[in-house]
Structure formats: structure tokens, C-alpha cells
Amino acid sequence: xxxxxxxxxxxxxxxxxxxxVRTYGCQMNVHDSERLSGLLEEAGYVPAPEGSDGDAxxxxxxxCAVRENADNRLxxxxxxxxxxxxxxxxxxxxxxxxxxxxxxxxIVQKAPWVDVVFGTHNIGKLPVLLERARVQQxxxxxIAESLEAFPSTLPTRRESAYAAWVSISVGxxxxxxxxxxxxxxxxxxxxxxxxxxxEIEALVGEGxxxxxxxxxxxxxxxxxxxxxxxxxxxxxxxGTIEGxxxxxxxxxxxxxxxxxxxxxMAETPNVMPQLHMPLQSGSDTVLKxxxxxxxxxxxxxxxxxVRAAMPDAAISTDIxxxxxxxxxxxxxxxxxxxxxxxxxxxxxxxxSKRPGTPAATMEGQIPKEVVQARYERLVALQEEISWxxxxxxxGRTLELMVAEGExxxxxxxxxxxxxxxxxxxxxxxxxxxxxxxxxxVTVEITYAAPHHLLAEGAVLDVRRTRAGDAWEKRNxxxxxxxxxxxxxxxxxxxxxxxxxxxxxCAPH
Numbered sequence: 001x002x003x004x005x006x007x008x009x010x011x012x013x014x015x016x017x018x019x020x021v022r023t024y025g026c027q028m029n030v031h032d033s034e035r036l037s038g039l040l041e042e043a044g045y046v047p048a049p050e051g052s053d054g055d056a057x058x059x060x061x062x063x064c065a066v067r068e069n070a071d072n073r074l075x076x077x078x079x080x081x082x083x084x085x086x087x088x089x090x091x092x093x094x095x096x097x098x099x100x101x102x103x104x105x106x107i108v109q110k111a112p113w114v115d116v117v118f119g120t121h122n123i124g125k126l127p128v129l130l131e132r133a134r135v136q137q138x139x140x141x142x143i144a145e146s147l148e149a150f151p152s153t154l155p156t157r158r159e160s161a162y163a164a165w166v167s168i169s170v171g172x173x174x175x176x177x178x179x180x181x182x183x184x185x186x187x188x189x190x191x192x193x194x195x196x197x198x199e200i201e202a203l204v205g206e207g208x209x210x211x212x213x214x215x216x217x218x219x220x221x222x223x224x225x226x227x228x229x230x231x232x233x234x235x236x237x238x239g240t241i242e243g244x245x246x247x248x249x250x251x252x253x254x255x256x257x258x259x260x261x262x263x264x265m266a267e268t269p270n271v272m273p274q275l276h277m278p279l280q281s282g283s284d285t286v287l288k289x290x291x292x293x294x295x296x297x298x299x300x301x302x303x304x305x306v307r308a309a310m311p312d313a314a315i316s317t318d319i320x321x322x323x324x325x326x327x328x329x330x331x332x333x334x335x336x337x338x339x340x341x342x343x344x345x346x347x348x349x350x351x352s353k354r355p356g357t358p359a360a361t362m363e364g365q366i367p368k369e370v371v372q373a374r375y376e377r378l379v380a381l382q383e384e385i386s387w388x389x390x391x392x393x394x395g396r397t398l399e400l401m402v403a404e405g406e407x408x409x410x411x412x413x414x415x416x417x418x419x420x421x422x423x424x425x426x427x428x429x430x431x432x433x434x435x436x437x438x439x440x441v442t443v444e445i446t447y448a449a450p451h452h453l454l455a456e457g458a459v460l461d462v463r464r465t466r467a468g469d470a471w472e473k474r475n476x477x478x479x480x481x482x483x484x485x486x487x488x489x490x491x492x493x494x495x496x497x498x499x500x501x502x503x504x505c506a507p508h
Contacts, residue, residue, distance in 0.1 A: 017057035018048040024064045024073065027214055027250060029097055031165045032123055033062045036096070037157035043127035055084065058092045058130060063099035065180055065354070074099055078111040085113050092116065092130055096123060102180070102356070104143045112139070119143040121186065160404070161474040162438030162467035164208045168196050168234065169215035173223070174253065175291050176280075177358040178320065178351065181216060188217060190224040197237055200244065207470020209438060210246035210401060211238070219252035219261055231256075232264035239268035243466065245440075246401065247271045248423070251278055251318075254294040257302050266309040273310045274423045277302065278318040282337030283330035286323050289362070296337060303341045314344035314389075314422035321378055322351040322371030325364035331374050338381055344389050344424065345451070346382045350375050383450050390448035393424065397444050397460065400426050404437035404471070420453075428455035431462055438467030 019040045023033040037047075040058065048056035059081060063074055078093065085091045094116035095107055101119040108114050115133040118125055121144035129140040158164055171186040172179075200211055213234070215221060222230025238247045247270050252261075254277060265271045277299075281287050284295045306313055319334060338346070350371050353360045400418030407417035407427050415427045416435060428443045435441060440463040443455035 016046045019045040019058040020048040020056040021060045060094045063097035065098035108139045117141040161471040163210040167214045172216040204243045209467035213249035220256045232260040235264040273313040276316045282334035321375045322366040324362035387450040426453045431459040436468035438471045
């Protein structure tokens with residue numbers, strides 16, 4: 001489908017065209033944006049200079065459709081770029097991702113200065129669509145209804161030299177009443193195990209030492225072939241890859257979380273003692289209304305088994321407050337699970353009505369002030385528990401993978417930051433010897449705050465790694481190029497647990 005619009009084709013060919021990708025939403029979108037950046041660079045584009053803020057030849061919005069303000073956020077940003085585009089002949093704007101998949105017919109109507117609209121299934125077409133829009137002088141709107149190419153098979157431009165996302169499946173077969181993702185990402189489709197392991201081995205060969213296996217419902221992997229143990233087998237296979245130091249995954253569904261996965265986590269040394277397990281609600285009544293195929297007893301039983309197998313595991317979760325029909329008693333059941341599970345941290349959301357989801361038309365929508373009050377009680381409880389759980393880390397000796405740009409105050413405090421095996425963020429005293437992102441340091445924890453730990457003493461050991469070498473080599477190469485901005489919002493670095501959860505997809 002094409003929609004005509006008056007647009008200029010004047011292009012400055014004296015220097016490479018620049019691009020900027022602005023990313024909203026979940027890890028899937030972050031992963032897709034790495035591919036979009038890779039596709040654009042393969043087509044000859046270069047990253048826009050640091051701080052360009054839309055002053056690029058091509059600006060790509062990779063959107064999310066889950067939160068209530070997603071539409072307003074997109075159109076507000078498009079509106080701010082309109083005068084810049086009008087004064088810059090040849091500039092192009094593209095919109096992709098979940099919101100583009102959902103609003104395919106309205107984006108160009110509301111923002112006729114947009115050049116390209118593409119969906120979640122055909123991100124590989126972006127360079128072609130941009131060129132077609134330039135030549136034909138009209139907007140290109142192309143939305144595929146099924147996956148054209150698995151994202152991980154496309155060129156990539158990773159933000160991190162030492163940590164990487166590896167997609168093992170796309171889509172979701174669940175029918176949660178609050179979620180629009182299955183309608184936009186499609187049915188679950190698994191990637192071949194051999195292809196996954198080949199990508200991981202290639203990444204390790206480039207210096208990557210940590211990977212995060214990624215799927216909308218990651219532990220349902222194997223449903224295509226009817227192998228319920230396929231995911232645990234994949235975890236164990238990752239344990240055989242020499243040079244791969246850390247393996248994580250997100251996000252599993254309690255329905256598919258089986259004992260063989262727990263055993264594989266506990267018995268595979270490079271699978272980290274960290275688990276993100278979305279709860280959404282502690283009330284059986286609400287879980288049924290959400291069409292979540294587990295109940296409180298099942299959920300807490302999984303947590304108990306994980307802790308028995310891995311006593312030091314850090315467990316995090318997602319929780320929705322104020323789902324339609326939620327009573328005070330229902331909410332208290334959620335508080336009960338939080339007290340019992342003792343999450344290291346939780347991503348908490350006030351229920352957001354999304355058109356197109358069954359929950360949007362349910363009776364019993366909760367008044368905003370009630371939702372806000374419950375939300376504040378939940379946050380206060382989780383904050384207290386997070387701090388208590390972090391205090392248990394004081395005195396422990398931990399190996400940290402040095403991270404890049406994790407600590408906002410590191411420059412002022414002369415500290416560096418890293419991630420513990422359980423993914424807790426630790427700020428540590430900068431040692432005398434050179435330490436690079438991707439290297440590993442050993443420290444003793446001296447102080448705990450609710451959301452981070454401190455190691456204020458001297459670093460006990462520094463291990464230079466191939467990942468640090470890769471970071472150093474990449475930085476030297478980047479120094480010879482114009483500085484660039486690749487992804488607009490979530491930082492990638494060592495992948496954090498759900499880094500984009502506050503603005504986008506509440507994974508399930």
C-alpha cells in the first residue's frame with residue numbers, strides 16, 4: 001500500500017547519510033533496533049553525531065503499543081520533527097514496531113510527513129522502503145502479516161562489544177486479556193537450535209562473553225516440535241560453549257516453567273542464578289480474569305523449587321495493579337505473594353487500558369485514585385524487601401563483569417560499575433590498573449541500597465578478558481569514525497533485567 005504525499009527528493013551526496021534509531025518498549029524492540037541499525041549501516045548510512053536529537057538524514061521510530069500513552073508519545077515526537085524535516089530537504093522519517101503494526105492505516109494520515117511505515121514482521125525491508133519513498137516521492141506503508149525473516153538472521157549493529165541478546169523465538173500463543181502483543185507479534189515461532197548455537201558461537205568468537213536468550217515466552221521454546229524439554233536442553237548446550245561466561249534468559253511464563261529448566265539452571269555453571277518470572281497478580285480470581293494459566297500456589301511452588309536448587313538466586317517479577325474487577329482482597333493476595341517470594345526487584349505497573357484487548361471492555365474498571373493508592377503501597381513494600389535482600393549481600397565476595405555507563409554518578413565518585421552473577425548492580429572503587437568493560441573484577445560488598453550495592457574497599461582481583469579486548473578494539477575503531485547515537489532510549493551494555501519495562505511491554 002502506498003499513500004501519496006508531497007515530499008522533496010533533494011539529497012546531499014557529498015557525504016554519507018546519517019541515521020538515528022529511537023527505541024521504545026521491550027527487549028524485543030531493543031533487539032530489533034540493533035538489526036535496524038545494522039541494516040542501515042550495510043546500506044551505507046552512518047550513525048548521527050552524539051546529541052543530534054533528530055538532526056539526521058533518517059530518523060527511525062521503533063515503537064511499542066502496550067502502554068496507554070504510546071500513541072501520544074509517538075505523534076508528539078513526530079510533530080516535533082515536522083518543522084525540522086520541512087527545512088531539511090531529503091530528510092526521511094520511518095515508523096516501525098508494534099504501534100506501526102497496529103495503526104498501519106492512520107500513521108501517515110495523522111503525520112503525512114512520515115516517509116515509511118513498516119511492521120514487526122518485515123524490519124528487513126527498511127532500506128528498500130526508504131529508497132522507494134525517495135524515488136517515488138510518496139510514503140511507503142508496508143505491513144507483513146507473517147514473519148519474513150527471523151530477526152537474528154539480519155545484519156546487526158550491537159551497542160555492546162561484550163554482551164548480546166540472542167533471539168530464540170518470536171511471537172506468543174498466550175491470550176492474556178490485558179495484552180495486545182500476540183495480535184502484533186503473531187504466533188510463537190521457534191528458531192532452529194543449531195542456528196541459535198551457531199550465532200552464540202560466532203558472538204563468542206567476536207569477544208562476547210555474556211548472552212541473554214530472548215523470547216516473548218522464552219521457556220515455551222520447543223512448542224513447534226512438541227519437545228517440552230527443548231529449552232532446558234538449549235541451556236545445557238550453552239554450557240558447552242567455550243568462552244561463554246554468562247547466560248541469562250527473559251522472559252519465562254510460569255505455565256511452562258518445568259523442573260528440568262530449574263535443574264539445567266542449577267547444573268550449568270555459566271547459566272546465571274537469576275530469574276525474571278512475571279507474576280502480574282497474586283489473586284487467583286484476577287489471574288483467571290487475565291487468562292493467566294497458573295494460580296498463586298503454582299507460582300510460589302516454582303519460587304520455592306528455584307530457591308531450593310539455587311539459594312543465592314535473585315528473582316524479579318512484573319506486577320499489574322488495578323486490573324478490572326480487582327478488589328482490596330485481591331490486591332492483598334498480591335501483597336502476600338510479594339512478601340512470600342521476596343523478590344530482589346519488581347517492575348510494577350498501573351493497569352493501562354489498551355483498545356483491542358478484552359480487558360479494555362471489562363466491567364469493574366478501577367478508579368484512578370484507588371489504583372494509585374494500591375500502587376504506592378506495593379512499591380513501598382517491594383522497596384523495603386529489595387533493601388532487606390540487598391543487605392544480605394554485604395560481606396560477600398562477588399565477581400563482577402565490568403559494565404559501561406551503568407552508574408550515573410561514577411564520574412563524580414571515581415567508581416566503576418559492574419553486574420554480579422545474579423545481575424545486581426554494584427558500584428566499586430576504581431583500581432589502579434586499567435579495567436575495561438567486559439573485564440571481570442572480584443570485590444567485597446560493603447554497603448547495600450535498595451537498588452544497588454557498593455564495594456568501597458580495594459578491588460581484590462582483576463581478570464582481563466577477551467570481552468575487554470573486544471571492547472577496546474571496538475572503541476579504537478569507533479574513534480576513527482564520527483561519534484554516533486544508535487538506540488534512542490534503553491541503554492544496552494550488559495543487558496539488565498527488563499531495562500525498558502517502565503515504558504513499554506510488560507513481558508509475559
